[in-house]
Amino acid sequence: MLPIFRLSRLLYRLRIPCLPWLLKVLNRVLFSVSLPPSVRVGRNVTFGYQGLGIVVHRHAVIGSNVIVAPNVVIGGRGRAGAPVIEDDVLIGAGACVLGPVTIGRGARIGANAVVMVDVPAGATAVGVPARILRASRARKPASG
Structure with missing residues (x-):
C-alpha cells in the first residue's frame, strides 16, 4: 500500500x-x-491492516513514526484547512480527526474519538467530541 502511494x-x-x-x-x-x-x-x-478503511484529506500532513489504526478519517469539515499530524502520534481505531487541527508530537488519539480541536504535544484525546487529557507523569517510587 505505501509503495504504491510513494510512487504516486x-x-x-x-x-x-x-x-x-x-x-x-x-x-x-x-x-x-x-x-x-x-x-x-x-x-x-x-x-493498520494495510490501510483498511482509512480516509485522508488531500491536503493533510502526516509526520514521521505515526501509527494510524484501521477505519480512521483524517479529513476536513467543509471549510479551508486540513489536519496536520506531527511526529510520533498514535491514532486509535475508528478515530476521526476533522478540520484544520494540529495533533502535537507524541500525542495519542483514543479509539473512536472525534477530534475537532488542537491536541497539544504529549496529550491524549478521548471521547465524542474529544476532550484533551494531559499526559500523565510517572510517579516517583515511595521511599521505604
Whole structure:
C-alpha cells in the first residue's frame, strides 16, 4: 500500500498527469484506503491492516513514526484547512480527526474519538467530541 502511494506521490511531485490518481484508485480498490498523492507522509508511518478503511484529506500532513489504526478519517469539515499530524502520534481505531487541527508530537488519539480541536504535544484525546487529557507523569517510587 505505501509503495504504491510513494510512487504516486513521486509522480505527483514530478507533475505527471493522470497516473498518480490512477495509482490512488488502485490503492483504493486493493486496500480500501483513500490516500491521495497530494498528502505529505513522513517516514516510518504505519497504516493498520494495510490501510483498511482509512480516509485522508488531500491536503493533510502526516509526520514521521505515526501509527494510524484501521477505519480512521483524517479529513476536513467543509471549510479551508486540513489536519496536520506531527511526529510520533498514535491514532486509535475508528478515530476521526476533522478540520484544520494540529495533533502535537507524541500525542495519542483514543479509539473512536472525534477530534475537532488542537491536541497539544504529549496529550491524549478521548471521547465524542474529544476532550484533551494531559499526559500523565510517572510517579516517583515511595521511599521505604
